[in-house]
Amino acid sequence: MTAITKEPFLQVSGIGCSYSSSFTLAEQSFTLEKGQLLVILGPSGSGKSTLLQLLAGLLHPERGSIIMGGRRIHQLPPEKRGLSMIFQKPYLLPFLSVGHNVEIGLKLKGVKPKERKAKAEQLLAEVGLAGFYSRSLSSLSGGQEQRAALARSLIIEPELLLLDEPFSQLDPLLRRQMGSWLADLKRTREVPMIMVTHDREEAMTLGDRFLLVNQGKREQYGTLEDLYYRPASPWAAAFMGMDNRLRGIKLGSRVRTLFGELPLHPSLASLRDGPVQAALRSEWLILDSSSPVQGEVRRVSFRGDHTLLELEAQDEHLVMKLPGLVQHVPGQRLGIQYNRDELWCFPM
Numbered sequence: 001m002t003a004i005t006k007e008p009f010l011q012v013s014g015i016g017c018s019y020s021s022s023f024t025l026a027e028q029s030f031t032l033e034k035g036q037l038l039v040i041l042g043p044s045g046s047g048k049s050t051l052l053q054l055l056a057g058l059l060h061p062e063r064g065s066i067i068m069g070g071r072r073i074h075q076l077p078p079e080k081r082g083l084s085m086i087f088q089k090p091y092l093l094p095f096l097s098v099g100h101n102v103e104i105g106l107k108l109k110g111v112k113p114k115e116r117k118a119k120a121e122q123l124l125a126e127v128g129l130a131g132f133y134s135r136s137l138s139s140l141s142g143g144q145e146q147r148a149a150l151a152r153s154l155i156i157e158p159e160l161l162l163l164d165e166p167f168s169q170l171d172p173l174l175r176r177q178m179g180s181w182l183a184d185l186k187r188t189r190e191v192p193m194i195m196v197t198h199d200r201e202e203a204m205t206l207g208d209r210f211l212l213v214n215q216g217k218r219e220q221y222g223t224l225e226d227l228y229y230r231p232a233s234p235w236a237a238a239f240m241g242m243d244n245r246l247r248g249i250k251l252g253s254r255v256r257t258l259f260g261e262l263p264l265h266p267s268l269a270s271l272r273d274g275p276v277q278a279a280l281r282s283e284w285l286i287l288d289s290s291s292p293v294q295g296e297v298r299r300v301s302f303r304g305d306h307t308l309l310e311l312e313a314q315d316e317h318l319v320m321k322l323p324g325l326v327q328h329v330p331g332q333r334l335g336i337q338y339n340r341d342e343l344w345c346f347p348m
């Protein structure tokens, strides 16, 4: 009997483009299921918005294909693709009320006023703006405007929602609230979403899949666990906040570092023996007065819920993350231990 494999809801295969000779977005491929959120992460200018615009149909891909719900959509104009896009700014029309802004997509489709109003009121309630239908735009806060923009996008029942740094203009508290609210929306509506963001914390809270891009090229595609524990390159490790790099020597399934001989992560077994670069998160180092590794504190930075300690030990620069406020001072010597079973490494 032949096994039936279900096609993913969204299948993006090898899409890319160039802006003359100035920038090339190399072929990007990924899949997404209903109810999942893909985060496109990367530094400024890495090509995140370009990729989103290719998906939206605002740019034309020079190569590759986009298949959504069994339909090939990469040759279709934006309005025929069945998706909505949210930008950094809400782009609402100031001369229309909140409700009239929200229902605009239905008006363009010729839906009758009574039906439009009922749907707009329902959507406004869903985004936490119940009773706002007749309000003027000038009476809304930034977060409320962005929610109204989301209601406007959702009213046409898109098959895919594209979000280009939707909360970057909001203050940190509001940003977190909007993030939680988007997470709820993802659960209740099951609409797949693709979101561009610079914000690692926001990305980690919301994402199911992650595409990390750098200079138009894919650095890594995977789950948060992949990016967090198994970064694909030294660049990906640095971007994901793996602060420590140590010299190491790989010998079979073990790696010799200043912390002694540690087991290598099993997925790296094919790495060639010899010099390697070990990558460690700052929270994987702990204080241990009995440790033979003694470090001298160079800098102490209190960050509210944690403190970062920078130390020098055997010509290695170490960064440790300790909970809360610690009393250590520069010049002090402290015992340090590595607190995990396996080590992640890169070839030198």
Ligand SMILES: Nc1ncnc2c1ncn2[C@@H]1O[C@H](COP(=O)(O)OP(=O)(O)OP(=O)(O)O)[C@@H](O)[C@H]1O
Binding pocket: 019, 022, 023, 042, 043, 044, 045, 046, 047, 048, 049, 050, 051
């Ligand atoms: N219309 C255009 N014509 C020529 N070059 C462009 C155009 N749009 C973007 N670029 C260039 O392409 C590169 C990628 O831009 P893009 O906006 O996709 O990056 P990004 O990762 O979204 O950046 P940011 O996070 O700053 O918004 C940049 O070097 C940018 O200057």
